[in-house]
Amino acid sequence: MQRLDRLERVTDLLLVLLETTTPLSLREIAHRVPGYPESHAARRQAFERDKRLLRDEGVPVLVIPIEGEDQLGYRVDPDSYYLPDLGLEAEEQAALNLAVAGVHFGQPIGRDALVKLGAGGESAVRSTGPPLVDLRSVEALPALPVVFDAIRQSALIEFSYRGERRHVDVAGLRFRKGYWYLVGFDRDRGEARTFRVDRIEGMPDIGQPSSSELPSDFDVDSSFDRDPWQFGSGEELEVDVLIDGVASGRVIAELGSDAVLERRDDNTIVVRLSVTDVGALTLWVLDLLDHAEVLGPPEVRSAVVERLRASLDGGQH
């Protein structure tokens, strides 16, 4: 009995908890599921380990007060265990298969999901060529599914970011220019904030379902800080940058033509940017080498000049 494969015991436990319509005490469970130790303490310990394993695997094990000396009963609610029928037509299923094959996002995960949705056969879920779009894999961003789960459950989320603890009512996830962003209401600062998911330190803690108190008029799109120089906490400055004809084409492609303040005959342009992080703006301007020049305001222009002057020596300090 003790040498039984633990997987067999856990599978039996899952079947018993799914099948029962009334909560079962540990005594009743041990009677139905082979493999639990005889002594009460050891049995309780083994059961608690199995229960944690089931929960870690996403099985919603309910704990319910019952009459009698055991006091606690257990069951699994079938409605929250099974996937609801999505009613996907064959053509829609095929389109999803193609999407998962065409996008690099942690292949086995998307494939596992497709198998649950009923994609049959090897060929349907195996990618035939290199993916068209790379979204960075889920494995590289462990916090991302947690943020997604918080949105689905309208739960408050807590995490460390730039060395500070943040409490955020999550409103949305955005993928832009190679990065995933979380947009939400930062309770500690009392305002909307955008966070880069790859900069979240460790795993976020997720609160109870419906614990989020997102302001009802919160708008994800208008709260989303799109460009790196909008991420700061500084005063908002209007910065004008001159871009020469060599670089103007790709800068317009990057910022959109709304940012263009002035166009000159030699394809030179002036763009106006709304900036709260002068450091981030400086890096963007330096990336353009001698194709860009900050025209004003004066304090931003001198910040760039200072940075350049500091780069003139060998950097031996």
Place this chain on the structure above:
Amino acid sequence: MATDTGVRLRRLLAILAWLAQVGEAPIDEVAVQFDLTPEALVTELEMAACCGVPPYTPDQLMEIVVSDTTVSVHVGTALARPRRLTPPEGLALAASARALLAVSGSDDNGALSRALTKLDRALGGEEIEVELDAPQFLPLVREAVDREGRLLVTYYSASTDHVSERRISPRRVFASEGHWYADAWCETAGDVRRFRIDRMYSASPVEESPGQAGGAGGVTPADPDLNLDAFVPDSDSATVRISLEPADSWLVESIPATRPPIEVDGRVEYEFFVGGDAWLERLLLRLGPNARVVGPPEFAATRADAARRILQRYQGT
């Protein structure tokens, strides 16, 4: 050990639900689909055949028949239906579908949009958005890949900071880290090159005279292996050694290094392939005065020279 049982449980439940849908399937195919050896698959299924709920009536026992080459499963109702998607699975589906929808022309019959609406309704995911750039010449380049044709492009190379005209045969298009790329045979360079499509300032199809092959001779077909690195170093690329404060390491985390970083006198020393003169100027300006070029000597003055050149724009400040 606990995780190991968890992984096996997750896989077993997926296999059972999938087999319950298809009825019978070749052992080899099932094994490949779930990343198991055929022997391991049969062992897991034989174990599962022993599971059930007392009093072990036939409707609750799993009937698993293993022949030489196939396996068929008639699972009792409990494990025949698929489980709910985990947060990573739900996210993978929602994000992949949105990414593909962001590529124009990938959902002409609307099936993917309809599938996504049904997914969102059941799983929640409305607050996710995937933005992909839509560079002007993307459709033209994709079309050139499809018809194996050639393009005449004016291209800005960030590594050399020069604009040049090139005749190219695009062979593969993909999006990575927020940008669209084309791998193409470049007649000007006489080699395969990777182009960022938003850096094409102009592009037009090259008219092929009748009888002439669409693609130029010597075209290398797209490498079927997954390679999403945006920068592909040549074997003869120059290298540079740069030493950083440990706190600045994150600034270079996405740059491919020739070897793991080493610690020297409390600083961290990296060696990178040099992607071009302008590439190195940008990197050194971005890293700032605290970074030092350790070698080779030809790059010792690169940062100061670039800073001096850019400062000329700011003369009279």
